[in-house]
Amino acid sequence: MKKLINNPVSVVPEMLEGLVRLSPGLRLLSDSHVVLRQTQTEGVALVSGGGAGHEPAHAGFIGPGLLHAAVTGDVFTSPSTDAVLEAIRAVATPAGVLLIVKNYTGDRLNFGLAAEMARAEGIPAEVVIVDDDTALEAGPENAGRRGIAGTVLVHKVAGAAAAAGLDLAAVKAEAEAAIAALGTMAVALSPCTVPAAGKPGFTLGETEIELGLGIHGEAGIRRVSMASADRLTEILLDRVVAQKGLRAGDKVALLVNNLGATPVMELLIVARSALASLEARGISVERVWAGTFLTAIDMAGCSLSLMKVDAARLARLDAPASAPAWTPGQ
Amino acid sequence: MKKLINNPVSVVPEMLEGLVRLSPGLRLLSDSHVVLRQTQTEGVALVSGGGAGHEPAHAGFIGPGLLHAAVTGDVFTSPSTDAVLEAIRAVATPAGVLLIVKNYTGDRLNFGLAAEMARAEGIPAEVVIVDDDTALEAGPENAGRRGIAGTVLVHKVAGAAAAAGLDLAAVKAEAEAAIAALGTMAVALSPCTVPAAGKPGFTLGETEIELGLGIHGEAGIRRVSMASADRLTEILLDRVVAQKGLRAGDKVALLVNNLGATPVMELLIVARSALASLEARGISVERVWAGTFLTAIDMAGCSLSLMKVDAARLARLDAPASAPAWTPGQ
Amino acid sequence: MFDLADIIVREQGKLSEIDGQTGDGDHGVNMGKGFRIAGERLRALPSFTLPEGLALLGDTLLSDIGGSMGPLYGTFFTDMSEVLDGKDSLDAADFSAMLAAGLAAVQGLGEAKPGDKTLVDVIVPASQAFNAAVAEGKSFTEALEALQTAAAAGLEATRDMVAKVGRASRLGERSRGTLDAGAASCDMILETLAAGLIKQLAT
Amino acid sequence: MFDLADIIVREQGKLSEIDGQTGDGDHGVNMGKGFRIAGERLRALPSFTLPEGLALLGDTLLSDIGGSMGPLYGTFFTDMSEVLDGKDSLDAADFSAMLAAGLAAVQGLGEAKPGDKTLVDVIVPASQAFNAAVAEGKSFTEALEALQTAAAAGLEATRDMVAKVGRASRLGERSRGTLDAGAASCDMILETLAAGLIKQLAT
Numbered sequence A, B: 001m002k003k004l005i006n007n008p009v010s011v012v013p014e015m016l017e018g019l020v021r022l023s024p025g026l027r028l029l030s031d032s033h034v035v036l037r038q039t040q041t042e043g044v045a046l047v048s049g050g051g052a053g054h055e056p057a058h059a060g061f062i063g064p065g066l067l068h069a070a071v072t073g074d075v076f077t078s079p080s081t082d083a084v085l086e087a088i089r090a091v092a093t094p095a096g097v098l099l100i101v102k103n104y105t106g107d108r109l110n111f112g113l114a115a116e117m118a119r120a121e122g123i124p125a126e127v128v129i130v131d132d133d134t135a136l137e138a139g140p141e142n143a144g145r146r147g148i149a150g151t152v153l154v155h156k157v158a159g160a161a162a163a164a165g166l167d168l169a170a171v172k173a174e175a176e177a178a179i180a181a182l183g184t185m186a187v188a189l190s191p192c193t194v195p196a197a198g199k200p201g202f203t204l205g206e207t208e209i210e211l212g213l214g215i216h217g218e219a220g221i222r223r224v225s226m227a228s229a230d231r232l233t234e235i236l237l238d239r240v241v242a243q244k245g246l247r248a249g250d251k252v253a254l255l256v257n258n259l260g261a262t263p264v265m266e267l268l269i270v271a272r273s274a275l276a277s278l279e280a281r282g283i284s285v286e287r288v289w290a291g292t293f294l295t296a297i298d299m300a301g302c303s304l305s306l307m308k309v310d311a312a313r314l315a316r317l318d319a320p321a322s323a324p325a326w327t328p329g330q
Numbered sequence C, D: 001m002f003d004l005a006d007i008i009v010r011e012q013g014k015l016s017e018i019d020g021q022t023g024d025g026d027h028g029v030n031m032g033k034g035f036r037i038a039g040e041r042l043r044a045l046p047s048f049t050l051p052e053g054l055a056l057l058g059d060t061l062l063s064d065i066g067g068s069m070g071p072l073y074g075t076f077f078t079d080m081s082e083v084l085d086g087k088d089s090l091d092a093a094d095f096s097a098m099l100a101a102g103l104a105a106v107q108g109l110g111e112a113k114p115g116d117k118t119l120v121d122v123i124v125p126a127s128q129a130f131n132a133a134v135a136e137g138k139s140f141t142e143a144l145e146a147l148q149t150a151a152a153a154g155l156e157a158t159r160d161m162v163a164k165v166g167r168a169s170r171l172g173e174r175s176r177g178t179l180d181a182g183a184a185s186c187d188m189i190l191e192t193l194a195a196g197l198i199k200q201l202a203t
């Protein structure tokens, strides 16, 4: 394992220190892995988070119009209930706190328990669960779809709703509607290496790639041979479009996300390909992003997220926002 | 080689199409690899460029307060004289054109010849050569220092000077002063793979890294064993500080640049380390950036650039600018 | 209690390896961290009762380790401790109530049913075996031994199950054929707790 | 002229390999692309004179290939063509003037001196040998043969040189021990041009 780190046990505090030093609008809650805005606002506060290893998520999306705080656990491990509760307390307003949680047992339990404890302290707290990984069939026989890169667009919609002064129930409802409208699928060209493990979580042959993998290096749904960018884009979009029931005439936002080690050259080629494919399907891409939003450490590959939008949701995506890792859609 | 591409011969046009589709302010000159602003301005126009493979450079830095056009060659190959001349003609104003060129024989020759031809057509054209790679000793015995990631800061200084309405000689003088104040050094953890070659340009052992390498996968100055982020940062900064004669009390801008495949986690750890090291040296970091600015395709590793600043140069770095890959310094 | 902390810390490599087969390979890291910290805190105390020890362990898991096991094992130990509250020594009835409280905590939070391939598949047969032995008039020690056997069998039975909850559930049929990591740590925990009590009862 | 285009296209792998040892391994790719395009354009013409062929080659290199070789070889061929302007056949004096113009073009642009480990280290000894043979009263054909021998020797001599210009110069002493890529392509070019003329003179 070759990584620009000092010690696997210190990657999380060191990178968070780096982030807040580079982001004058952010600060670190002392003795914790909770990052929050320098100055808090009135109204509903948004808290996100999860295991580390997804940088720039989640702390990179803190700022006006987006999140109020993010709680980071160890690499690929949900933060503890106490850590989440600390974050909630730090940003709570009388309007309450909405927790944006990805669908993993650990995150659900820790954020869920923390929300319960917060309510017991008199802080209105609600939870939404993001489950955008359309690679998987959801059902009673499993823990449901995972939350992956589309989470970033949920942050944006909820952040704009909160900034617009909506109450907790209304912000929650908008976030849940955005989640229902969202689907994502990823392709990995290489596995990722957890610093503490020191070696890749799985191995792929010279020409093998993995479709529908998770953002923690969990196995995907299918291992296939390497194919062209156009072909892979088609496979990812076919699945998301089918699972989310998208049809010609629908309007969507498209997020092309680097899983960690993908060069800009390749992201741009995939973005071009995805735009052409959606156009051919008669699906209108109202906004598009291509960049590094939510990663699996150093995995090579990308994910494509589609969120169905109407004028109201588009306005949320377009609303002014400023955070270290946020860029306006085009 | 696993890459999200369609065909090695089409990577350059496809990625440029992706870029302009994602950047409403940019357009592609028809039948060429010249990207320029949708609307041109009065005053001195700036043209940069070079081989492809350095994305988001150079076209990602086109926009108000920055470049007016960028010419892209094949991967790691200077664009032709004709292509550069086309770009010059497309953006030329009576105030003239400044070409920002990195110190490679091919770039010097093609941009230099194009400037001569432009002048023959009555277009005032000047060239500045960026040679920030302080890993190398410059001297009569070689072609001088290479131009690498610090070029992005030269774009910014010159772009602000041009936007401020200075004349060609004055913009050129500011760019040259910025170049003289600039030093960069890089460390590679992995080689890069040119799509047309299909295999890495060199090989590194399990624990080997390369110091002072070039952004085309050229050999570095020294192959050493993997070390901690703090130690590597120290080695890079020692060299740049010594070569640029920086001393306690000096003010600098710091650019932490991803060479292509480095995760955000690692960049943030290096940024934290560099800030601490410079502070310990009594060198004041007035502005800092950490991100993906000028890459060597999919190389893992980073470069550190220091540009000495006074109030006037800092104002150039802070001047408003907007381009797909530009973010304000902190 | 020290034995408990020590065995989890010692076996963390094995637990991560099991988790790696169908999960993300960090079960041992997570558990090892929590039990190491709890062990240090316990060693710093002049003395403590079993309920106090369990409470400290539960607190540590809840506040310091995160992941799915932090809350699940955290409330498991916390709720077991509450049942015993104030007691200095415990009898078979206390032990039975303690197991019931632990199971209720885990199921209340994680909603796993027997057969879902989790630690529940160790706790349920282990406490059933214990209660059955007591009902048959066996001694506390004999009942604890029955629990140990049943816990180990419960773990072994997870091998042929398909995960229905947690990370491994996304693999569907592909999760069959390997042990469950949480069940493996739970077997260690119950067997070690029982062994400690058996030793204590013998003196 | 077709031979010239063909040999460079055919040998591009070898040229890139040589460039890979001290440069960035693309010399063959760059040259191959330029000579392939030029070859196609030449084949599309009903007929052309040598100066016309050289001019087209120079133009193609200048406008289509970029890199350092685009302008260097581009002006090399363009300037050689200009010396011959209008001529349909050429004598030894023309050929000598042509080489001088090519060398001046390359040096004017790239500022490489003999010994800097570039194509100049092939052009200089080759044209010196040609001129010396002519001065000694040798025939045009004999002088061309002398040029071929000297070009090959010039290439071989680059092996022991340390690069002073271009990409390889950053390696300093480490650039010693391998041939220079530009010198290798230049040797092919001069030897092939000479062979063509020799064949023509023999008929």
Ligand SMILES: Nc1ncnc2c1ncn2[C@@H]1O[C@H](COP(=O)(O)OP(=O)(O)O)[C@@H](O)[C@H]1O
Pocket (backbone or CB within 6 Å): A078, A105, A106, C019, C023, C024, C025, C026, C027, C028, C030, C031, C067, C068, C069, C072, C106, C109, C110, C111, C112, C117, C118, C119, C120, C165, C166, C167, C180, C181, C182, C183
């Ligand atoms: N809903 C649940 N209820 C009870 N136990 C669960 C549940 N989900 C997962 N588990 C247990 O958690 C174990 C994995 O723990 P661990 O690896 O520490 O957490 P994570 O899956 O977050 O990486 C599984 O082996 C299983 O026994």
Ligand SMILES: Nc1ncnc2c1ncn2[C@@H]1O[C@H](COP(=O)(O)OP(=O)(O)O)[C@@H](O)[C@H]1O
Pocket (backbone or CB within 6 Å): B105, B106, D019, D023, D024, D025, D026, D027, D028, D030, D031, D067, D068, D069, D072, D106, D109, D110, D111, D112, D117, D118, D119, D120, D165, D166, D167, D180, D181, D182, D183
């Ligand atoms: N200044 C120069 N003058 C003449 N020839 C040069 C000069 N610099 C480099 N060369 C030649 O260019 C060759 C490399 O060409 P090529 O690989 O196509 O370009 P690049 O170095 O840009 O990749 C070298 O082998 C050398 O012969």
Ligand SMILES: [Mg+2]
Pocket (backbone or CB within 6 Å): A076, A077, A078, C024, C026, C067
């Ligand atoms: Mg985990």
Ligand SMILES: [Mg+2]
Pocket (backbone or CB within 6 Å): B076, B077, B078, D024, D026, D067
């Ligand atoms: Mg080159």
Ligand SMILES: [Mg+2]
Pocket (backbone or CB within 6 Å): C019, C023, C024, C025, C026, C027
């Ligand atoms: Mg796990």
Ligand SMILES: [Mg+2]
Pocket (backbone or CB within 6 Å): D019, D023, D024, D025, D026, D027
């Ligand atoms: Mg080369």
